[in-house]
Amino acid sequence: xxxxTISVFTENFIGILSRITVIFTRxxxxxxxxxASESREEGIYRITIEVTTSEEQIIQLSKQxxxxxxxxxxxxxxxxxxxxxxxxxxxxxxxxLDPGLxxxxxxxxxxxxxxxxxxxxxxxxxxxxxxxxxLEVLKGFGVLEFVRSGRVAVAKPMETIDKYL
Amino acid sequence: xxxxxxxxxxxxxxxxxxxxxxxxxxxxxGAIMPVYDALYDYVDQIKHILxxxxxxxxxxxxxxxxxxxxxxxxxxxxxPGATNLITGLADAMIDSTPLVCxxxxxxxxxxxxxxxxETDVVGISMPATKWNIQVQKVExxxxxxxxxFQIARSxxxxxxxxxxxxxxxxxxxxxxxxxxxxxxxxxxxPKLDDKAIQAAAAIINKAERPYVLYGQGVVLGKxxxxxxxxxxxxxxxxxxxxxxxxxxxxxxxxxxxxxGMHGNYxxxxxxxxxxxxxxxxxxxxxxxxxxxxxxxxQAKVVHLELDPAEIDKNVKCDVPILGDCKxxxxxxxxxxxxxxxTSWLEKFRELEAEEKRxxxxxxxxxxKEGLTMGEVIRHINEFKAEDAILVTDxxxxxxxxxxxxxxxxxxxxxxxxxxxTMGFALPAALGAQLHDFNRxxxxxxxxxxxxxxxxELGTIMQTKAPVKVVLLNNxxxxxxxxxxxxxxxxxxxxxxxxxxxxxxxAEAYRIKAQKVEKRDGLREAVAEMFIHDGPYFLEVAVExxxxxFPMIASGTSVEDIRLS
Numbered sequence: 001x002x003x004x005t006i007s008v009f010t011e012n013f014i015g016i017l018s019r020i021t022v023i024f025t026r027x028x029x030x031x032x033x034x035x036a037s038e039s040r041e042e043g044i045y046r047i048t049i050e051v052t053t054s055e056e057q058i059i060q061l062s063k064q065x066x067x068x069x070x071x072x073x074x075x076x077x078x079x080x081x082x083x084x085x086x087x088x089x090x091x092x093x094x095x096x097l098d099p100g101l102x103x104x105x106x107x108x109x110x111x112x113x114x115x116x117x118x119x120x121x122x123x124x125x126x127x128x129x130x131x132x133x134x135l136e137v138l139k140g141f142g143v144l145e146f147v148r149s150g151r152v153a154v155a156k157p158m159e160t161i162d163k164y165l
Numbered sequence: 166x167x168x169x170x171x172x173x174x175x176x177x178x179x180x181x182x183x184x185x186x187x188x189x190x191x192x193x194x195g196a197i198m199p200v201y202d203a204l205y206d207y208v209d210q211i212k213h214i215l216x217x218x219x220x221x222x223x224x225x226x227x228x229x230x231x232x233x234x235x236x237x238x239x240x241x242x243x244x245p246g247a248t249n250l251i252t253g254l255a256d257a258m259i260d261s262t263p264l265v266c267x268x269x270x271x272x273x274x275x276x277x278x279x280x281x282x283e284t285d286v287v288g289i290s291m292p293a294t295k296w297n298i299q300v301q302k303v304e305x306x307x308x309x310x311x312x313x314f315q316i317a318r319s320x321x322x323x324x325x326x327x328x329x330x331x332x333x334x335x336x337x338x339x340x341x342x343x344x345x346x347x348x349x350x351x352x353x354x355p356k357l358d359d360k361a362i363q364a365a366a367a368i369i370n371k372a373e374r375p376y377v378l379y380g381q382g383v384v385l386g387k388x389x390x391x392x393x394x395x396x397x398x399x400x401x402x403x404x405x406x407x408x409x410x411x412x413x414x415x416x417x418x419x420x421x422x423x424x425g426m427h428g429n430y431x432x433x434x435x436x437x438x439x440x441x442x443x444x445x446x447x448x449x450x451x452x453x454x455x456x457x458x459x460x461x462x463q464a465k466v467v468h469l470e471l472d473p474a475e476i477d478k479n480v481k482c483d484v485p486i487l488g489d490c491k492x493x494x495x496x497x498x499x500x501x502x503x504x505x506x507t508s509w510l511e512k513f514r515e516l517e518a519e520e521k522r523x524x525x526x527x528x529x530x531x532x533k534e535g536l537t538m539g540e541v542i543r544h545i546n547e548f549k550a551e552d553a554i555l556v557t558d559x560x561x562x563x564x565x566x567x568x569x570x571x572x573x574x575x576x577x578x579x580x581x582x583x584x585x586t587m588g589f590a591l592p593a594a595l596g597a598q599l600h601d602f603n604r605x606x607x608x609x610x611x612x613x614x615x616x617x618x619x620x621e622l623g624t625i626m627q628t629k630a631p632v633k634v635v636l637l638n639n640x641x642x643x644x645x646x647x648x649x650x651x652x653x654x655x656x657x658x659x660x661x662x663x664x665x666x667x668x669x670x671a672e673a674y675r676i677k678a679q680k681v682e683k684r685d686g687l688r689e690a691v692a693e694m695f696i697h698d699g700p701y702f703l704e705v706a707v708e709x710x711x712x713x714f715p716m717i718a719s720g721t722s723v724e725d726i727r728l729s
Binding site for chain 2 (some may be wrong): 010011014015018019022026059060063064066067069070071072165
């Protein structure tokens with residue numbers, strides 16, 4: 001078992017997300033992370049899916065995804081073959097604010113992106129381990145809410161989608 | 166150029182006509198009524214067959230598609246009409262049958278409100294379709310149908326569902342049908358790699374015991390001639406899968422029989438003795454391979470396949486040849502040496518003789534009192550036409566009929582292979598017959614399966630389709646009973662059926678019918694069935710507790726195949 005990222009380039013077609021996710025549910029594979037956005041090409045969407053599975057499975061999964069009519073191409077990568085980031089937001093109460101919070105923010109290269117009457121929102125971008133570390137530390141300050149995005153990733157191999165258009 | 170405006174419903178019908186659809190199998194209802202209203206004006210250009218259930222409609226469309234090689238067309242209303250198509254969609258998906266199904270949907274403004282007969286058919290049918298779409302605007306109807314036909318019939322074929330809201334059917338738009346030839350994200354025919362052909366030929370030319378397994382891909386790819394040519398030059402023995410049956414004639418000298426759980430003894434057994442396995446247009450279904458960890462481990466595997474997702478899915482191959490097998494077989498034939506494998510072929514014949522001695526003799530020429538399914542098929546062979554089409558349901562009769570029916574040509578075998586859908590045969594036979602009223606269509610069915618879609622006798626009556634229905638009645642869900650006997654200690658849990666008087670049912674539908682209970686008269690009854698002009702219903706009371714052998718028990722290896 002290993003962590004893989006599948007990068008899917010699709011047409012903007014209603015239902016495409018369901019068609020893709022159904023391939024995972026059918027095989028009983030959990031999706032660890034999921035993001036979707038427009039790609040460099042206008043009208044072509046890029047979906048990034050993170051899964052933990054075997055190499056054999058990941059090959060089959062990407063072939064099955066590739067087979068979907070409105071999918072232009074699906075690639076799969078190991079973590080080493082990708083540059084990726086995740087963003088996390090932490091909502092911390094400011095009543096009885098501990099002065100140590102500033103140091104924590106500096107140490108983790110995080111930043112405050114919003115300060116309200118009752119709370120601040122801290123943002124950190126990085127790998128899951130980084131955002132998780134900060135969460136553990138911030139728990140000491142009281143975390144009202146925490147959210148982490150799926151990964152956004154670009155591949156290191158130089159193959160691009162152009163070849164498939 | 167200006168086009169006069171017509172209703173969306175008319176666009177639906179005119180698009181189907183533009184795609185040369187000859188038949189629509191369907192059932193009307195509220196949300197599809199505008200399309201039915203439009204249909205009324207085009208009855209001279211396209212024929213609608215009113216089945217008695219939407220499942221009947223889609224299986225009939227499948228039967229039609231399988232024998233004609235064309236796209237089967239099916240129409241149903243929203244809600245229950247649409248959900249009744251699901252079994253047929255799943256069946257067509259797993260058996261790669263090209264279908265375009267059109268469903269009516271509640272008006273756009275009611276979508277998502279739990280309106281009367283509203284169901285999310287696009288959501289429900291998603292995993293059971295090659296592609297599906299909901300159309301809410303009149304101008305999107307023709308492009309969706311054009312795209313649907315292209316997707317259904319190209320590459321590895323499959324079913325498509327197009328859900329059209331009622332407002333789109335009744336609003337007016339221009340009709341200018343443009344066939345769909347290219348879809349950017351869809352590459353149905355991978356480019357053949359000549360290096361793969363050379364690599365495969367190198368392995369094949371060195372082989373001592375090469376072995377060909379061919380499946381429905383050969384039929385779908387219209388590569389029957391190319392397969393024949395390949396076998397003739399290479400001299401390699403060849404066995405077929407259930408759906409590949411008929412791709413080459415069973416009288417071909419290289420033909421060695423059928424693969425799978427109830428296939429022949431030699432082809433299964435010797436899978437584990439060959440040194441090179443050449444799979445052509447087949448997907449190594451578990452009913453063919455049995456236990457994968459003990460399947461052809463000694464062999465180098467060459468896989469000719471159109472669908473990249475099938476490569477290495479079940480059996481890892483040494484040389485994948487991705488592409489249309491018509492083209493790859495032609496090139497491979499050029500690259501292989503002309504050879505014969507007399508002693509290797511002889512091994513198949515030896516085991517075949519063993520199977521004949523232990524199994525076939527008793528099946529075809531029984532000495533016991535009870536009638537066997539095999540002897541009924543023997544008599545069918547005696548009287549059937551050379552190009553007769555056999556449609557079967559699912560279960561013991563399916564396997565026996567498959568084993569003993571003489572298939573002489575391609576597209577004469579119609580059955581539910583991958584999904585194993587009981588109730589498939591009767592409507593599928595109707596669809597097969599509609600393709601050509603002059604061909605013999607024989608529907609062999611069991612007493613369990615026929616009762617799942619027996620209402621389609623009504624459609625046979627109404628269309629006068631001269632289907633010859635042969636009901637092999639053992640008053641049991643025979644295949645399940647066989648498993649209960651062999652693997653569940655004879656605990657016959659809910660497999661015995663108290664059946665109606667089938668003759669009265671057939672006669673109520675004004676179909677000529679006869680019942681045979683003894684060997685005396687069986688041959689004459691079969692003969693009479695074929696002589697009769699029009700549909701015929703022949704019920705044969707067969708032995709209650711006969712088993713189908715050979716058999717590879719579930720989860721065991723192909724070489725564990727047992728003869729009794």
